[in-house]
Amino acid sequence: MSKELRPETRLVEAGRRKEWTGLGEGKGGIVNPAVWRASTMLFDDVVAMEAANPPRDGTLHYGRNGAPTQWALAEALTEMEPGAAITKLYSSGAAACAAAILTVVGAGDEILVVDSVYGTTRAFCETTLKRFGVTTRFYDPMIGAGIAGLIGEKTCAILLESPGSNTFEVQDVPAICAVARERGIATLIDNTWATPLFFQAIAAGCDLSIVACTKYIGGHADVMLGSVTATEAWAERLDRTTRMLGHACSPDDAWLTLRGLRTLDVRLRRHEENGLKVARWLKERPQIARVLHPALPDCPGHEYWARDFTGATGLFSIVFDGGEPAAGDRFVERLELFGLGYSWGGFESLALPHVPKRTASPNAWEEPIVRLHIGLEHPDDLIEDLAASLSRYG
Numbered sequence: 481m482s483k484e485l486r487p488e489t490r491l492v493e494a495g496r497r498k499e500w501t502g503l504g505e506g507k508g509g510i511v512n513p514a515v516w517r518a519s520t521m522l523f524d525d526v527v528a529m530e531a532a533n534p535p536r537d538g539t540l541h542y543g544r545n546g547a548p549t550q551w552a553l554a555e556a557l558t559e560m561e562p563g564a565a566i567t568k569l570y571s572s573g574a575a576a577c578a579a580a581i582l583t584v585v586g587a588g589d590e591i592l593v594v595d596s597v598y599g600t601t602r603a604f605c606e607t608t609l610k611r612f613g614v615t616t617r618f619y620d621p622m623i624g625a626g627i628a629g630l631i632g633e634k635t636c637a638i639l640l641e642s643p644g645s646n647t648f649e650v651q652d653v654p655a656i657c658a659v660a661r662e663r664g665i666a667t668l669i670d671n672t673w674a675t676p677l678f679f680q681a682i683a684a685g686c687d688l689s690i691v692a693c694t695k696y697i698g699g700h701a702d703v704m705l706g707s708v709t710a711t712e713a714w715a716e717r718l719d720r721t722t723r724m725l726g727h728a729c730s731p732d733d734a735w736l737t738l739r740g741l742r743t744l745d746v747r748l749r750r751h752e753e754n755g756l757k758v759a760r761w762l763k764e765r766p767q768i769a770r771v772l773h774p775a776l777p778d779c780p781g782h783e784y785w786a787r788d789f790t791g792a793t794g795l796f797s798i799v800f801d802g803g804e805p806a807a808g809d810r811f812v813e814r815l816e817l818f819g820l821g822y823s824w825g826g827f828e829s830l831a832l833p834h835v836p837k838r839t840a841s842p843n844a845w846e847e848p849i850v851r852l853h854i855g856l857e858h859p860d861d862l863i864e865d866l867a868a869s870l871s872r873y874g
């Protein structure tokens with residue numbers, strides 16, 4: 481498929497190879513690949529069996545190496561990242577983060593990790609990586625090209641997440657990647673918030689782009705799946721590491737995720753519109769000190785969002801103007817249309833109180849912070865719900 485197509489068209493066309501959706505030469509085909517459930521795959525003879533080695537996407541080999549359902553999703557995700565060569569799939573976003581990191585580090589190395597990184601990734605670095613002799617240094621999300629000053633002899637990789645989890649600092653990704661390329665250091669980014677539709681991470685200079693497809697790409701709060709998309713230079717190592725870790729992705733989950741991908745554009749545009757309406761309303765409320773939404777000027781790094789992204793999604797945080805942490809908890813519990821849950825990216829609105837744990841960046845607020853995911857409900861209903869709870873804040 482031509483890479484010249486616009487991203488919205490690619491969402492519709494990508495990964496739809498005839499051999500994965502067709503019934504055979506001249507017999508037409510179906511729109512979506514079927515769910516190919518398989519562990520054992522049979523060969524006609526030993527020559528064919530040997531020809532399937534080493535395992536590769538597009539050739540039936542063994543269940544762990546996937547079948548057309550998984551290959552179609554992986555190819556579609558690769559096509560959404562111009563400049564990418566490969567995508568590997570995982571049973572969750574957290575598994576994708578861990579596999580991407582293990583692709584680039586070795587014993588004795590140091591990895592620089594953004595301080596606003598997703599909590600489970602942070603814990604993976606501080607516990608598992610540490611056990612294997614890899615050190616982690618956390619850096620301020622706003623460091624930009626200043627990252628050069630942190631790179632030492634043992635630094636092998638830089639992990640970015642933009643915007644950051646819960647506090648939404650937008651990073652100067654091209655500046656950090658340019659420094660890393662010059663010094664021969666790998667860059668990985670958690671691109672879950674924007675998805676490749678709103679931020680093309682590989683084109684911006686990243687070597688590996690991680691997405692928790694559990695969120696917006698699945699989009700319906702009913703599937704767990706992660707992906708890592710990589711450049712040609714990292715393709716073989718990512719592929720090998722993934723196989724050696726024994727990852728397998730369920731065909732049912734790949735099918736659901738591919739189905740979600742096809743409607744990503746319309747859903748994200750509505751999340752963006754609803755999210756901005758609610759965020760702008762919240763910004764004017766006397767109980768709210770700051771709205772941390774990448775598309776609003778209050779957000780650290782807003783200028784990088786305006787320069788590099790083609791849209792905003794529905795996830796942002798509000799910082800209250802004073803109050804105990806328990807006041808944020810009660811605010812969330814009083815909401816009726818917002819669910820209380822850890823995830824985001826589905827069609828439904830969610831609210832989550834949180835206290836950021838940071839070591840390297842100055843953005844640690846004493847006041848309660850609440851993360852909101854704005855779903856596909858009518859924004860005025862959400863505003864009325866928020867207004868009723870805010871009126872009792874304190």
Ligand SMILES: Cc1ncc(COP(=O)(O)O)c(C=O)c1O
Pocket residue numbers: 572573574575577598645670672673692693694695704705706822823
């Ligand atoms: C930014 C980010 N990355 C990765 C993950 C992990 O994804 P999963 O829940 O599919 O393991 C999450 C989950 O909340 C997330 O918010």
